[in-house]
Amino acid sequence: MSDLIVHQIPCLSDNYGYLLHSQKTGETATIDTPEVEPILKALDEKGWRLTHILNTHHHFDHAGGNREIKTRTGCTVIGPKDEADKIPGIDRAVGDGDTVEFGGGVAQVLGVPGHTAGHIAFSFPDEKIAFVGDTLFALGCGRLFEGTPQQMWTSLQKLIALPDETIVYCAHEYTQANAKFALSVEPDNADLQARSREIDELRRKGTPTVPTTIGLEKATNPFLRPASDDLQRTIGLEGANLVDVFAKTRELKDNF
Known part of the structure; x- marks a missing residue:
């Protein structure tokens, strides 16, 4: 049985927030902060204490709740180093090839620019799960607001290279x-x-x-x-x- 539990939270009009909880260590991360109250309500209902915010990119519907959630929980904010100046409350900046220790395991950071210039994804290879923000959607991919087609195709190839059984948590119901x-x-x-x-x-x-x-x-x-x-x-x-x-x-x- 997997140690990590993923809880999916509808936010805003078509976003999904995700809580990632380690049964082993009790750590809990929110993947992005699309809407404050649904995230805090879910934490309360689950009885989980938030320890991390893992930001994929700087857009408001992904990082807009950072400061309030950090203030109310005391969590650590980890986000993309190439957008660090745009990530509210960031404590640690990471990029392609870096790792994040969580729940007694390790998340691999994948640099996946295209939708934004510094977009990252978090892959948990032992658990075969990945949080991809707005780079990859079910049957879609993010608009190229800040990147080029070559950048986005290169980013998508990094995700294609993950095992087929990898569960992909994307951020919108599109x-x-x-x-x-x-x-x-x-x-x-x-x-x-x-x-x-x-x-x-x-x-x-x-x-x-x-x-x-x-x-x-x-x-x-x-x-x-x-x-x-x-x-x-x-x-x-x-x-x-x-x-x-x-x-x-x-x-x-x-x-x-």
């Missing part, structure tokens, strides 16, 4: 809309067709569509599939460089 776009660019993907039907049923019941897994995303997420013949043919870039295919796919999604 999946149903993402599925509609995915089908528009890879219409012949049978796995995607089946997944879209499952997503529609989950949302009809009000059930979250995340977390997901690396293996599932590799099979169905167009942003991880620039090598797909179906995708390349649909967007008119057969045989093109994978970065160009990714860039065109992202451009199409931005205007979908």
Whole structure:
């Protein structure tokens, strides 16, 4: 049985917050701080004491609750070193290749710029879980607000390299809309067709569509599939460089 417990918290209109709790040490982290009161309420209901904030990037719906939560809990804020000046209350800045000790184990820090210039993800390889912020979504990826297509594709390749069974905790409930776009660019993907039907049923019941897994995303997420013949043919870039295919796919999604 895994030592770490992940508790998912709906926040704002479509964000998810996550509490990560170690049964071994009693440490508890919140992955980002999208909304203060739901996070503190969940801590109280669980009887957990917050020890860490692990920030993936600087956007307000990920770090906006830092100061209040830190003031009310006394926790330590760990965030991306390339955005340290934008992370409220940061105590420790980390980047690609660094590690964070938590719960008697170690989280690997992955530098995954693209959505923002210094975006990071936290991977717990022993537990096969990863918190990816806004870099990877179920059937999607983050908009390129501060980075280039090459940067984002390189970042996504780091996540693709994780074991297929890795559970991916992304930060938004965007999946149903993402599925509609995915089908528009890879219409012949049978796995995607089946997944879209499952997503529609989950949302009809009000059930979250995340977390997901690396293996599932590799099979169905167009942003991880620039090598797909179906995708390349649909967007008119057969045989093109994978970065160009990714860039065109992202451009199409931005205007979908």
